[in-house]
Amino acid sequence: xxxxxxxxxxxxxxxxxxxxxxxxxxxxxxxxxxxxxxxxxxxxxxxxxxxxxxxxxxxxxxxxxxxxxxxxxxxxxxxxxxxxxxxxxxxxxxxxxxxxxxxxxxxxxxxxxxxxxxxxxxxxxxxxxxxxxxxxxxxxxxxxxxxxxxxxxxxxxxxxxxxxxxxxxxxxxxxxxxxxxxxxxxxxxxxxxxxxxxxxxxxxxxxxxxxxxxxxxxxxxxxxxxxxxxxxxxxxxxxxxxxxxxxxx
Amino acid sequence: xxxxxxxxxxxxxxxxxxxxxxxxxxxxxxxxxxxxxxxxxxxxxxxxxxxxxxxxxxxxxxxxxxxxxxxxxxxxxxxxxxxxxxxxxxxxxxxxxxxxxxxxxxxxxxxxxxxxxxxxxxxxxxxxxxxxxxxxxxxxxxxxxxxxxxxxxxxxxxxxxxxxxxxxxxxxxxxxxxxxxxxxxxxxxxxxxxxxxxxxxxxxxxxxxxxxxxxxxxxxxxxxxxxxxxxx
Amino acid sequence: xxxxxxxxxxxxxxxxxxxxxxxxxxxxxxxxxxxxxxxxxxxxxxxxxxxxxxxxxxxxxxxxxxxxxxxxxxxxxxxxxxxxxxxxxxxxxxxxxxxxxxxxxxxxxxxxxxxxxxxxxxxxxxxxxxxxxxxxxxxxxxxxxxxxxxxxxxxxxxx
Numbered sequence: 001x002x003x004x005x006x007x008x009x010x011x012x013x014x015x016x017x018x019x020x021x022x023x024x025x026x027x028x029x030x031x032x033x034x035x036x037x038x039x040x041x042x043x044x045x046x047x048x049x050x051x052x053x054x055x056x057x058x059x060x061x062x063x064x065x066x067x068x069x070x071x072x073x074x075x076x077x078x079x080x081x082x083x084x085x086x087x088x089x090x091x092x093x094x095x096x097x098x099x100x101x102x103x104x105x106x107x108x109x110x111x112x113x114x115x116x117x118x119x120x121x122x123x124x125x126x127x128x129x130x131x132x133x134x135x136x137x138x139x140x141x142x143x144x145x146x147x148x149x150x151x152x153x154x155x156x157x158x159x160x161x162x163x164x165x166x167x168x169x170x171x172x173x174x175x176x177x178x179x180x181x182x183x184x185x186x187x188x189x190x191x192x193x194x195x196x197x198x199x200x201x202x203x204x205x206x207x208x209x210x211x212x213x214x215x216x217x218x219x220x221x222x223x224x225x226x227x228x229x230x231x232x233x234x235x236x237x238x239x240x241x242x243x244x245x246x247x248x249x
Numbered sequence: 250x251x252x253x254x255x256x257x258x259x260x261x262x263x264x265x266x267x268x269x270x271x272x273x274x275x276x277x278x279x280x281x282x283x284x285x286x287x288x289x290x291x292x293x294x295x296x297x298x299x300x301x302x303x304x305x306x307x308x309x310x311x312x313x314x315x316x317x318x319x320x321x322x323x324x325x326x327x328x329x330x331x332x333x334x335x336x337x338x339x340x341x342x343x344x345x346x347x348x349x350x351x352x353x354x355x356x357x358x359x360x361x362x363x364x365x366x367x368x369x370x371x372x373x374x375x376x377x378x379x380x381x382x383x384x385x386x387x388x389x390x391x392x393x394x395x396x397x398x399x400x401x402x403x404x405x406x407x408x409x410x411x412x413x414x415x416x417x418x419x420x421x422x423x424x425x426x427x428x429x430x431x432x433x434x435x436x437x438x439x440x441x442x443x444x445x446x447x448x449x450x451x452x453x454x455x456x457x458x459x460x461x462x463x464x465x466x467x468x469x470x471x472x473x474x475x476x477x478x479x480x481x
Numbered sequence: 482x483x484x485x486x487x488x489x490x491x492x493x494x495x496x497x498x499x500x501x502x503x504x505x506x507x508x509x510x511x512x513x514x515x516x517x518x519x520x521x522x523x524x525x526x527x528x529x530x531x532x533x534x535x536x537x538x539x540x541x542x543x544x545x546x547x548x549x550x551x552x553x554x555x556x557x558x559x560x561x562x563x564x565x566x567x568x569x570x571x572x573x574x575x576x577x578x579x580x581x582x583x584x585x586x587x588x589x590x591x592x593x594x595x596x597x598x599x600x601x602x603x604x605x606x607x608x609x610x611x612x613x614x615x616x617x618x619x620x621x622x623x624x625x626x627x628x629x630x631x632x633x634x635x636x637x638x639x640x
Contacts, residue, residue, distance in 0.1 A: 028290035038294070044286040045293050057300050064304045087267035088322040095319070106312035114308070116337050127368070127448055130377055144366050151337065158335050167333040168576070169325035172342070172591060175575040179350035190519075196325065196525045326551035328577040330590035346592045350574060350609045470593035 026055040040225050042233060044134065049234050054129075058122035062150075062248075063221065065115040072108040080160070082206035084199045112154050119150045131235035139227040142220060151218045156209035159202060170205070171197050329470045331481050339462025340455050346470055347408045361451070368444070380446065381425050381439030388443070389426060392419070410461050414453040422446050487590065515520040532629035538622055539640040547580050547598065555628050556580070556587070558598055563578060563637035566626045567600050573607040600634060606624065610634055 007013060008021045016239040019030035048054055079098055081089050094101035123143060126132055132140035159170045174197065177188045193200030228234055287293070318327070334342050342355035380388070396419050403412040425435040467473035467481045490623045496622045534553045542548065542564070548557045549569065554577055569578045569587070576591035586603060587596040594605030601610050615630035624640065 025288065028288045031290045037570050041289045041293060043289055045289050047285050047287050050287060050292060050296065057285070057296075060297060060300050061304060064301050067301075067306075068305065068308060085322055091319055102316060103312050105358075106315065106317045107308055110311045110315070111308055122277070123365075124272035124448075124452065128445065132369040133467060134369070140369050140428055141366055144362070146461060148362070157333065162323050164320040164323055164327075164329050165318060165333075167325065168328055168591075169334045169338075172574045172576065173338065175573075176341070176345070176350060177356035178575075179354045181351065181355075190522050194524075194529055196529055197323075198325075198529060200524060200527075221452075326554065326577060328579075328590050330579075332576055332591045342592070345574065346606055349606065354574075469588055469590055 040229065042229065046233065055234055056121070056125055058118055058125050062115055062118040062122055065111050065118060066217070066221070068111045069108060069115065070113065072104050073210070075104055076108055077210060082160070084162060084202060085162060087202060088231050091161045091163065112157060116150055116154055119147050123147055126235075129235065133235075136227075136231045136235060139224060139231060142224045142227065146217065146220045146224060149220060151214060153209060153213045153217065156205045156213060159197070159205045160209065164204060167197060170201070174201075269422065331466060331470055333462070333466075333481070336459065336463050339466075340458035343410065343458040343462040343466070347406050377442055379440035380443050387424075389423060392422070410457055411454050414457055415450065418446065418450045418453060533625055533627045535619065536624040536626060539618075539624055542624075549580055550626075551577060553626070553628055555626055557616075557624070557626060560598065560637075563639040564616060564624065565637050566616050567598075568612040568614055568628060568631075570612070571607060572609045572611060573605070578611070 004021065008017075018034055019027045021027065032038045032041050032043050074095070079094055079101065081087060091105075094105050126140065126143065155170075155173065159166045174188050174192060177191065178184045180187065189195065191201075191204065192198075193204050297320060333339060341353065341358065348357075349351065395417065400412060400415060403409075403415065421438060422441075424430050425439040464475040464480055465472055467478055473481065511542055530553075532553075534550065534555075536542070536548070536550075536557050542557065542559045544559055544561060546559050550557065551569070554569045556569055558567065567587070568587050570576075571578050571589040571591065572595050573589065573592055576589050578587045578589045578594075578596065580586075581588045581595075584633050585598065587598070587600075589595070589605065589607065592606050594607035595603040596607070596611050597603050599610070600613060612631050613634050613636055615627045617625050617627070618640050619625050
């Protein structure tokens with residue numbers, strides 16, 4: 001305890017964290033309010049919304065997976081060149097040469113699959129709990145956009161290893177875009193930067209996957225979380241679950 | 250719209266009989282008592298840290314056990330057989346097997362997205378009234394009139410994978426209308442709102458199509474049994 | 482707009498004019514930026530594989546032969562009535578079809594479409610027949626196929 005006190009009761013610590021560490025309620029509130037990383041939380045939360053059955057923590061799981069994806073993705077970028085056929089050679093290098101390369105790639109891959117699942121289940125949870133009801137209509141729309149962004153992120157990342165799986169998965173997908181009336185062929189041409197899935201397409205998917213879509217997702221998540229706070233905290237099951245209906249009044 | 254303040258008091262001695270009237274479409278906000286909130290600082294943050302730890306540990310173990318797939322280098326002149334999209338698009342790919350691309354690749358996904366987006370704006374299910382908790386005979390007739398031609402269409406295209414869950418969900422929905430329906434079933438089913446029925450139908454169809462795409466499709470997109478031929 | 486301001490029907494106040502001018506400038510700049518960006522995103526030179534390839538002299542192809550050129554995504558077929566070149570790109574979603582010699586059909590591995598040697602859809606989800614391609618005889622007497630030039634279905638070439 002003396003070490004803790006010595007660490008926290010000096011000018012340097014106090015210049016960063018302005019409140020003490022003693023377990024007073026004031027300090028607990030300050031910890032949340034005075035910290036840029038925590039201030040999206042409210043100082044107090046409803047007991048009900050902490051229960052697993054009110055959210056199953058699916059939004060939190062999605063966000064955690066996105067953080068894991070960002071970190072592992074940034075590290076993988078250091079060994080990846082978005083060009084043909086270097087991209088595939090880099091996969092082999094990750095597999096056989098780079099220390100822990102396989103582990104990082106596995107982690108990125110499985111986290112991506114898990115995030116698609118988590119975001120989808122998050123949407124289902126919100127639907128069945130009817131947590132999209134006014135005033136949360138707009139946040140539901142933001143959530144749908146985030147689901148689409150998640151799918152796009154996963155899909156653009158799918159091409160990057162430049163193996164058979166990637167190439168044909170993306171060929172089939174972009175031909176689906178071509179089936180769209182009027183705008184389809186032109187949009188596919190812009191997306192691929194050409195008529196075939198080639199070098200330009202790889203570079204475009206790389207830029208979308210590593211810069212554009214993550215930025216869009218971060219922006220969307222910021223709006224999403226902000227609205228959750230502004231609309232009165234998470235709507236576990238908006239307090240009116242059937243099972244509760246007899247108990248509340 | 251009149252707002253009601255809903256106060257919660259579980260002290261049976263202070264308030265021996267408690268009653269509150271809430272209009273169903275009113276945004277129900279529970280003004281909870283003091284004992285119903287927790288400080289975020291230890292309670293929520295600890296849960297978040299545990300959540301992050303669980304996610305990292307589970308992913309790390311999965312990554313040590315299972316390797317991400319990597320096939321041969323991309324070859325534009327040689328389509329692998331079967332050529333499968335990522336698993337979350339296999340439901341769409343399975344649909345593409347039955348319908349032309351404009352329908353399965355563009356129309357149906359666009360309809361699904363639009364349908365999901367408009368849910369809160371059309372006041373869908375804001376009242377959360379069960380299908381049988383209001384006059385239901387006309388609604389059931391309309392639903393039947395929609396389901397019948399859709400089923401005929403599905404039979405014409407031989408889309409059994411969509412037909413079976415459609416009929417199953419519809420029969421569950423219609424079950425309480427049958428006089429001989431067991432009481433427990435009727436009580437449970439009649440409380441489910443129409444929007445939940447539709448979403449459940451959508452989820453059932455999407456998961457069945459996706460599972461078929463993942464496990465039951467082999468070379469040339471022919472039907473295979475995963476336990477006999479393996480997963481392609 | 483302030484109350485009591487002297488404003489008749491159809492007159493434009495100075496404030497209104499400035500607001501309209503400012504908003505128009507913003508709209509113009511946004512539209513221009515969007516147009517320039519869209520133009521930037523459209524590549525003007527493509528480094529993609531050539532669309533013509535040489536098959537060889539006509540005599541080298543025996544009657545009834547079905548030659549597969551996966552690198553150029555085309556079949557060259559000689560039937561009793563003459564030569565034909567079919568694109569091997571499935572009209573469904575662009576997978577490369579392969580010939581199934583057992584049933585003498587062309588089959589797509591992606592969604593299970595099957596085509597006859599005339600390119601007609603025999604079964605499966607493909608919305609249309611395989612494209613027929615332009616063939617020509619070079620000066621050296623070799624058959625050249627152009628995968629970018631489509632000819633009407635049933636155009637048989639005789640060399």
